[in-house]
Amino acid sequence: MSRGNRWLDDDIEPVRKGTSRWQDDDDVEDFDPNKDYFTQVVQRKEYNMVESTQRSLRMLDESERVGVSTAEELVRQGEVLRKTEQRVDKMEQDLKESDRHLRSIKSIWGAFVNKFSKEPPPSKPISYDDKADENGAQPKLKDAIDGCDRAEEHRRDASEHPVLQRQQQSKQLYTEQEKAKSSGMQEVEENLGLMGQSLSRLKQLGLGMQAEIDSQDPVIERLGGKINNVDSKIHRTNKEMIKINRS
Amino acid sequence: MDGKEKQAMAIMAEGDKLAKSSRGFFGSLFGSTTKLEEACEKYVRAGNLFKMAKKWSGAGTAFCKSAEIQIQLQNKHEAATNLVDAAGCYKKSDAEEAISCFSRAIDIFTDMGRFTMAAKHHMNIAELYETDAMNIEKAIAHYEKAADYYDGEDSKSSANKCWLKVASYAAQLEQYTKAIDLYERVALTSIESPLLKYAAKEYMFKATLCQFCLGGNGVDARQALEKYEGLMPAFEDSRECKLVKKLVEAHEKNSADAFAEAIADYDKVTRIDEWLTTILLRIKKTISGGDEIELT
Numbered sequence: 001m002s003r004g005n006r007w008l009d010d011d012i013e014p015v016r017k018g019t020s021r022w023q024d025d026d027d028v029e030d031f032d033p034n035k036d037y038f039t040q041v042v043q044r045k046e047y048n049m050v051e052s053t054q055r056s057l058r059m060l061d062e063s064e065r066v067g068v069s070t071a072e073e074l075v076r077q078g079e080v081l082r083k084t085e086q087r088v089d090k091m092e093q094d095l096k097e098s099d100r101h102l103r104s105i106k107s108i109w110g111a112f113v114n115k116f117s118k119e120p121p122p123s124k125p126i127s128y129d130d131k132a133d134e135n136g137a138q139p140k141l142k143d144a145i146d147g148c149d150r151a152e153e154h155r156r157d158a159s160e161h162p163v164l165q166r167q168q169q170s171k172q173l174y175t176e177q178e179k180a181k182s183s184g185m186q187e188v189e190e191n192l193g194l195m196g197q198s199l200s201r202l203k204q205l206g207l208g209m210q211a212e213i214d215s216q217d218p219v220i221e222r223l224g225g226k227i228n229n230v231d232s233k234i235h236r237t238n239k240e241m242i243k244i245n246r247s
Numbered sequence: 248m249d250g251k252e253k254q255a256m257a258i259m260a261e262g263d264k265l266a267k268s269s270r271g272f273f274g275s276l277f278g279s280t281t282k283l284e285e286a287c288e289k290y291v292r293a294g295n296l297f298k299m300a301k302k303w304s305g306a307g308t309a310f311c312k313s314a315e316i317q318i319q320l321q322n323k324h325e326a327a328t329n330l331v332d333a334a335g336c337y338k339k340s341d342a343e344e345a346i347s348c349f350s351r352a353i354d355i356f357t358d359m360g361r362f363t364m365a366a367k368h369h370m371n372i373a374e375l376y377e378t379d380a381m382n383i384e385k386a387i388a389h390y391e392k393a394a395d396y397y398d399g400e401d402s403k404s405s406a407n408k409c410w411l412k413v414a415s416y417a418a419q420l421e422q423y424t425k426a427i428d429l430y431e432r433v434a435l436t437s438i439e440s441p442l443l444k445y446a447a448k449e450y451m452f453k454a455t456l457c458q459f460c461l462g463g464n465g466v467d468a469r470q471a472l473e474k475y476e477g478l479m480p481a482f483e484d485s486r487e488c489k490l491v492k493k494l495v496e497a498h499e500k501n502s503a504d505a506f507a508e509a510i511a512d513y514d515k516v517t518r519i520d521e522w523l524t525t526i527l528l529r530i531k532k533t534i535s536g537g538d539e540i541e542l543t
Contacts (some may be wrong), residue, residue, distance in 0.1 A: 039356050064519075067445070071443060071445065076402075083363075126522050205442070205445055
């Protein structure tokens, strides 16, 4: 029940406020029906709009900046990740080699086996694998980004896109109808246009980042597996070394 | 706190003893390496204890001693990591010492062919230098080396990061041709990457401003603008490009007011940072200089 009451209270209060506000306005209207008053209000509103669009533009610009630096960092990270993967691959190879050496130390048999199994150098298949994977990941990214590029080009072409056509039409309308419109409104219009531009840029940035992250994800996963693998191998070789030490 | 420091001192002394005993005739004959290794361990432990007590220079010396022994033992990698640890400790107390530790570590890393590590530490040195205005040149040199190493290792974005630093400092030191060169290079590589191309306009903007400074009049800047627009059509739409155009116009009319107005307009949306302020002020000075010449 108490909840219900609260809701009721809430309901009542804004209504009251609203009515009072209206009454106030009415009073003022009655008080000062001059045109000046309205122009003043309009001016103030305009000023506020200009200010707020300006502010949002600044915010957008800032977020764009942050986005750009994030993207840079992401790309760098991707590079480092891929390099790390290569290095882990190398480690794996080295470990394989040391395994073979260990085997030959352990017994004559091992050495014998090694002599026969010497032929396959393990570096090639791994590097192939890696490259294939990378190639697999990168086209996706490229596709996504090419799509973005195309979208952007479309946007730049402008004439084809219906929305843009409409925008242009409306712009023409505006210019025809309201040439005498105050500079404040024009500024707002301009700012809105700029806001639209930077929003679209932000969107593409976001899409690009997503693609990059998508391509980095499998790399990280593979890295995890490989590192586990190398770790277990190191442990195994360590154990064998201990065995050899004892014998 | 005090207890930790004392403990650390004690462990250091033990390490010293171990190291000394291994240096003797008998020591070198018999089991010197294990003793040296033990000494290293002691030093590292002492270093960590010093760290806990926040005695940074003590920790630095401890790590350094360990590194020296590791070099004797030919454990290059260990030595380098110890040196880096030492540098990290010295960073907080004695920048010069930190730099010397870093450079020794770099020598070892380059010997081992670990260029990315070397580059990273070059960057560390550069960061230490750049806090001091007197040493900007040295910072630039180190950033350049880092960039070269990164470039050699194919880490382009890391290299670009360094190049950008070099460029911005070079511009501050009025070495505009170098700055322009670097900004252009980074911008060109950024255009190719779909994610980085949004950053390219800023580098182009900075390059044009440097061009402006270099030429002393708007002609070069305008040519540069045209060139960049050809390279990247989106640059034309950017506010940066519009600003430069306005600036060039103002400069041609020799009107400092229009110049300031254009900058204020730009500042409404994007905050102008320190670098931009210095460069823009330099350009503005050429305007007032022009005025004076006209007056006389």
